[in-house]
Amino acid sequence: MKKQEGLIRSVLYKNLMEDYTPFPLDKKLAVKWAAGLNVPRGGRVIIYTSYMYQMASVFKSYEKYVPTLGSLGKSRILASIGSRFIKPSDEDVERSVKILQNIYRMVSRVKADVGYLYEEEPYSGSLLYELGFLDEFKEYGRKVLQFFREKGVEEIITVDPHTTNTLANLKKYINFDIPFRNYISMIGTVKGSGKFVMHDSCLYSRFLDMYDTVRDKAKSAGIELIEDPTVTGKGVGFCCGGPVGPLNDELSNNIARARAAALKSVYENVLVACPLCYVNLEPYCNVRDLAEVIE
Amino acid sequence: MNWVELISMVSAGNYNEVESILREYPYIVELADHLREQKMKVIENLGTYVDITMRNVEKLGGHAYLAKNKDDARKIAGEIVGENKTVVFSKTNAAYEVGLREYLESRHNEVWETDLGEYLVQISKGWPTHIVAPALDMTREDAAKAVRKIDPSINENSKVEDIVAAVRKFLMTKYVKADVGITGANAVAADSGAIALVENEGNIRIDTVMPQVHISITGIDKIVPTLRDAMDEVMVQAAYAGIYPPTYINVTAGPSSTADIELKRVSPATGPKDFHLILLDDGRMDASQNPDLKEALLCIKCGRCYFSCPIYRILGKDWVSTKSPYNGPTGVMWNYITNKDPWPASYCVHSGGCKEVCPMKINIPEVIKYIKYMGSKNL
Structure with missing residues (x-):
């Protein structure tokens, strides 16, 4: 565990400081969603994906990739080769395209001229924060803030809980002063359907005070949510296992399996609002993302 | 019944019991x-x-x-x-x-x-x-x-x-x-x-x-x-x-x-x-003088945070014990205070249920984040 943590820190820090990404990734896949919509490049207000939906399956398997990433060293050529085999499946890419396009459409209905940084978009640094590498997190956060400033970004719209929580902590630690909002709390009237048990994102519900925000949005769209206080209550609805994945994949999967079993005891279809919750729970239950069932 | 099934059942039971007590005796x-x-x-x-x-x-x-x-x-x-x-x-x-x-x-x-x-x-x-x-x-x-x-x-x-x-x-x-x-x-x-x-x-x-x-x-x-x-x-x-x-x-x-x-x-x-x-x-006196750690000393050892923790619910006593009698989220804090051991904190998935159910309103994830950080300085 200790050795794995040390390796992750060095790989992660090196990649982020050199290239603003946690691992060599195929950016063509990451920006595919925006190309199809003619989203403006850059701008005062941007949608900030932080690669979370696009690369969720890679984040989940970070433990597996770390030794390879570590061995790639500083060679750009090797990193480029790495990005070809460390990538999500076609199916995952298509799913993320649909989700991000839907989020963008919903956001665009209430906010005009929302841009995107495409290949230049920096990763937020969530992994550094969540693994406790606070010195590196602050250092990288300053770099990200400076980058956004140079790009003239004045407002950020986030699409996932990890990035939202990371910006909240950058605000706390380094006075990240660019205003940000999560898409769920800003979109207007949306329509949706289906009956689900909600698996809350830990960060939305217990760190960003959005337990009710997410539920209210789903319910107002017409989605029926089945609740059981011992499974979906704010204090007991626990993690999908994702955050420990980079360190211990088996433990992460065991948590996901237990969580899925608890959710299935309430209802067969599970609703999430986080790309990492989706990839962790998906092997064990029928799961959809909120952005797949509202529009 | 295996550990995961057992602790799921016990956790749900504890949740219902405590909620019922708090409804019946609101002065608590x-x-x-x-x-x-x-x-x-x-x-x-x-x-x-x-x-x-x-x-x-x-x-x-x-x-x-x-x-x-x-x-x-x-x-x-x-x-x-x-x-x-x-x-x-x-x-x-x-x-x-x-x-x-x-x-x-x-x-x-x-x-x-x-x-x-x-x-x-x-x-x-x-x-x-x-x-x-x-x-x-x-x-x-x-x-x-x-x-x-x-x-x-x-x-x-x-x-x-x-x-x-x-x-x-x-x-x-x-x-x-x-x-x-x-x-x-x-x-x-x-x-x-x-x-x-x-x-x-x-x-x-x-x-x-x-x-x-x-x-x-x-x-x-x-x-x-x-x-x-x-x-x-x-x-x-x-x-x-x-x-x-x-x-x-x-x-x-x-x-x-x-x-x-x-x-x-x-x-x-x-x-x-x-x-x-x-x-x-x-280690308690030192902890009382550490602004990042002192809140842990508020713990009254009711053990409720254990039930809300995904890691405890999978690992049970294999998490912090047998290094310490304290396990679960509070155990991560207490194992650090009393044994200066930061490593169990690495497993924390910041699920956050611990702080929601804590009667002393200890921001346990924040304390654990500090412990993780202290561990990371020794990698």
Whole structure:
């Protein structure tokens, strides 16, 4: 565990400081969603994906990739080769395209001229924060803030809980002063359907005070949510296992399996609002993302 | 039923029970809020409160000691107990923390845990799984197998009642010959030197009055300003542990005493002739002076955060134990305070349920994040 943590820190820090990404990734896949919509490049207000939906399956398997990433060293050529085999499946890419396009459409209905940084978009640094590498997190956060400033970004719209929580902590630690909002709390009237048990994102519900925000949005769209206080209550609805994945994949999967079993005891279809919750729970239950069932 | 299924069932049960208690006894939440304020006053000025507490214990005719670390605590207790004695223990985490039972046994004393769960752990040569329910991972069959060692009439088909009766019968033979009773303390009142203990089995009541010597060993974090606060703490602890009202609340203020003749208070009377309070530091004083860590000292060890934690619900005692009697989210904090071990924090998935269910409103994920950070500095 200790050795794995040390390796992750060095790989992660090196990649982020050199290239603003946690691992060599195929950016063509990451920006595919925006190309199809003619989203403006850059701008005062941007949608900030932080690669979370696009690369969720890679984040989940970070433990597996770390030794390879570590061995790639500083060679750009090797990193480029790495990005070809460390990538999500076609199916995952298509799913993320649909989700991000839907989020963008919903956001665009209430906010005009929302841009995107495409290949230049920096990763937020969530992994550094969540693994406790606070010195590196602050250092990288300053770099990200400076980058956004140079790009003239004045407002950020986030699409996932990890990035939202990371910006909240950058605000706390380094006075990240660019205003940000999560898409769920800003979109207007949306329509949706289906009956689900909600698996809350830990960060939305217990760190960003959005337990009710997410539920209210789903319910107002017409989605029926089945609740059981011992499974979906704010204090007991626990993690999908994702955050420990980079360190211990088996433990992460065991948590996901237990969580899925608890959710299935309430209802067969599970609703999430986080790309990492989706990839962790998906092997064990029928799961959809909120952005797949509202529009 | 495997561990994950068992703990899921127990967690749901605890959640329902505590919610029901809080609905039925709404004053508990007010007590908890007030208790947090009172405990914070002590944490901010821990050294002074330790002095006041020790002075007041002595004033009652008791003996008070400040043990700086585990070694110190073992030596102090060892000198009081001596050798070749029979010692009955009630469940005490501080004693586990310093390895007191093993130490006393090594000095040729016969030592018995008297809390049923702790007794089962002892005779199984195991380690506590949960801070309030040490034998949480044992099924009826496991308990029967363990108890069969002391009562051959117990077998895998024995009812829970029969297993409990067998333990009761065995422990009664130890109580009557016990020289020393060792307990913890849920709270220690600085203003009076009194300790408060909460329980359901009745073993603590016996441990504290039948042997002629009573030793209480507890952390300095258990000090509260007044006896009223101490009573609040035991009530809040019991409620959030899911058993309210508790069957027994015990207050011990010095050795046994009487004022039946001319209203003059004298000691001893029927109960113990000696009362010793060992206050354990073992990293707590340092923690009280660390702004990132001091909130952990508010913990009243109700064990509710264990149930909300995904890692505990998968790993159980394989997470922090057997390095520490403290497990689960609070155990990560307490293992760091008492053992300077940051590594269990690496597993924390910042699920955040722990802070939601904590009666003391400790921001446990924030404290654990700091511990993770301290660990990362040594990678």
